[in-house]
Amino acid sequence: MSKLVDIENLRIAFRTDEGGWKEAVRGVSFSLGREKLGIVGESGSGKSLTGRALLGVLPSYAKMSADKLSFDGIDLTSASPRLRRSLRGGRMGMILQDPKFSLNPVMRVDEQIIEAIRIGDRRMSRRDATKRAIETLEQVHIREPARVASLYPNELSGGMGQRVMIAMMLVREPDLLIADEPTSALDVTVRTQVMSILDELVTRRGMGLIFISHDLKLVSKFCDRVIVMYAGRIVETIAADRLHEATHPYTQGLLSCMPTVDGPLEPLPILQREASWA
Amino acid sequence: MSETMIGVDNLTVRYGDNSVVKNCSFAVHEGESFGLVGESGSGKSTILRAIVGLVSDWSGSITVAGLDPHKTGRKQLARTVQMVFQDPYASLHPRYVIGHQIAEPMIINRIDNPQRRTAELLDLIGLPAAFQFRYPHELSGGQRQRVAIARALALSPRILLLDEPTSALDVSIQAEILNLLNRLRQELNLTFIIVSHDLAVVSYMCERLMVMRNAETVEILTRNQLRSGDISSAYTRSLLAAA
Numbered sequence: 001m002s003k004l005v006d007i008e009n010l011r012i013a014f015r016t017d018e019g020g021w022k023e024a025v026r027g028v029s030f031s032l033g034r035e036k037l038g039i040v041g042e043s044g045s046g047k048s049l050t051g052r053a054l055l056g057v058l059p060s061y062a063k064m065s066a067d068k069l070s071f072d073g074i075d076l077t078s079a080s081p082r083l084r085r086s087l088r089g090g091r092m093g094m095i096l097q098d099p100k101f102s103l104n105p106v107m108r109v110d111e112q113i114i115e116a117i118r119i120g121d122r123r124m125s126r127r128d129a130t131k132r133a134i135e136t137l138e139q140v141h142i143r144e145p146a147r148v149a150s151l152y153p154n155e156l157s158g159g160m161g162q163r164v165m166i167a168m169m170l171v172r173e174p175d176l177l178i179a180d181e182p183t184s185a186l187d188v189t190v191r192t193q194v195m196s197i198l199d200e201l202v203t204r205r206g207m208g209l210i211f212i213s214h215d216l217k218l219v220s221k222f223c224d225r226v227i228v229m230y231a232g233r234i235v236e237t238i239a240a241d242r243l244h245e246a247t248h249p250y251t252q253g254l255l256s257c258m259p260t261v262d263g264p265l266e267p268l269p270i271l272q273r274e275a276s277w278a
Numbered sequence: 279m280s281e282t283m284i285g286v287d288n289l290t291v292r293y294g295d296n297s298v299v300k301n302c303s304f305a306v307h308e309g310e311s312f313g314l315v316g317e318s319g320s321g322k323s324t325i326l327r328a329i330v331g332l333v334s335d336w337s338g339s340i341t342v343a344g345l346d347p348h349k350t351g352r353k354q355l356a357r358t359v360q361m362v363f364q365d366p367y368a369s370l371h372p373r374y375v376i377g378h379q380i381a382e383p384m385i386i387n388r389i390d391n392p393q394r395r396t397a398e399l400l401d402l403i404g405l406p407a408a409f410q411f412r413y414p415h416e417l418s419g420g421q422r423q424r425v426a427i428a429r430a431l432a433l434s435p436r437i438l439l440l441d442e443p444t445s446a447l448d449v450s451i452q453a454e455i456l457n458l459l460n461r462l463r464q465e466l467n468l469t470f471i472i473v474s475h476d477l478a479v480v481s482y483m484c485e486r487l488m489v490m491r492n493a494e495t496v497e498i499l500t501r502n503q504l505r506s507g508d509i510s511s512a513y514t515r516s517l518l519a520a521a
Contacts, residue, residue: 042448157318187317187475188520214448257453259482262505268453
């Protein structure tokens with residue numbers, strides 16, 4: 001299996017008020033083939049920053065260094081801004097958490113998807129692009145895609161908005177998809193649907209997927225491998241189907257603090273953080 | 279058991295020609311925790327908004343601790359029923375310190391000594407009193423949701439309506455907030471309606487639940503029925519399978 005992504009010793013730091021640097025990602029290394037990789041951790045664990053570093057959309061005031069950061073053989077640390085721009089959206093796509101902030105509020109849904117298509121393929125006619133946009137909406141299980149295509153984002157529910165976002169990313173059929181909490185705003189039933197769409201696409205196209213989430217169970221259901229991050233480091237990497245064998249107390253804590261439909265009604269165990277994990 | 283705290287009978291809410299809640303009826307007893315489950319757009323949140331008076335264009339009947347939200351003044355309604363919203367980042371004023379936000383409903387309602395009560399409320403929800411001088415951006419998501427709960431409790435309401443109270447939070451923080459809500463319900467004898475799309479959360483928190491779909495009631499279940507699989511609708515089963 002060829003390596004689609006190879007990261008070694010990735011570090012991302014931000015300036016503190018005192019003028020020093022505080023590392024938010026501290027030496028993360030992993031590689032990704034054409035597979036589904038989950039990155040799990042709490043807010044602030046550095047999981048989203050890792051995804052953003054790969055895409056090259058870190059804020060300008062962040063300081064990033066890596067011994068190796070490559071995508072399909074392209075060294076991203078030395079790639080020109082022009083090359084990186086052409087990778088983004090085309091060969092690498094990103095789905096963000098909240099459709100409310102990621103869709104353009106003053107553009108109709110179809111216009112936004114058509115824009116994505118035509119940036120990639122300027123020769124495609126408007127009519128074909130429109131047809132393609134509606135087909136893609138259908139692929140993400142939107143009922144009445146033609147009607148939805150003419151709506152503005154504020155007329156969509158959260159679940160529909162997120163599916164539109166996914167449609168926008170899928171329409172370019174990227175090699176690598178970074179999904180940052182793509183289903184956190186969705187209902188369970190829609191979530192399963194969206195995940196199976198992603199799953200199908202990734203498998204059919206042989207894409208790589210990095211699925212960033214705080215929901216360990218969801219991640220383990222859909223990914224091949226799971227990386228657990230805590231305070232900017234990888235604390236554990238496990239095969240998704242062996243999650244119950246997780247050895248790190250943080251991973252175990254994350255698993256046990258979730259209520260279940262038929263679980264006990266006593267107070268839920270609270271994750272006790274230990275300084276030695278960091 | 280105890281008296282009915284919230285009675286909703288044949289509630290219909292229309293936005294234009296579109297019915298977002300159709301003929302919904304249910305009753306919640308005093309001290310009970312009642313769950314509303316369903317997909318986005320099924321009308322769960324709209325029911326809460328009608329009960330708390332944020333939506334006024336509805337037909338049918340609602341009684342909240344014996345009051346009719348249509349005929350009750352805002353202040354009196356606010357002292358009876360309060361709402362906690364999903365997103366603690368959006369529901370707190372970014373430029374007010376925490377103490378001010380918690381005290382504001384008490385100032386509006388001319389309650390004596392809001393400062394002392396604010397400190398008590400912070401203690402109740404498990405934050406240090408010094409937090410009243412902080413701004414929302416200095417707090418984590420879980421801490422903000424605690425503040426939103428404290429503000430909802432400021433007027434000592436008998437009912438809390440919780441609209442997806444933990445879905446914007448990490449699972450580890452969710453456990454803390456759910457434990458806090460359960461403790462508060464016991465200590466203050468509160469009545470809850472919890473809207474959630476997470477059946478696991480509802481099964482953990484609520485004695486009974488109503489499943490909704492496309493603005494209509496699918497069925498009302500007890501926790502035991504849910505847990506033993508005594509479910510009549512295929513839709514509820516599919517929700518359960520997805521959970």
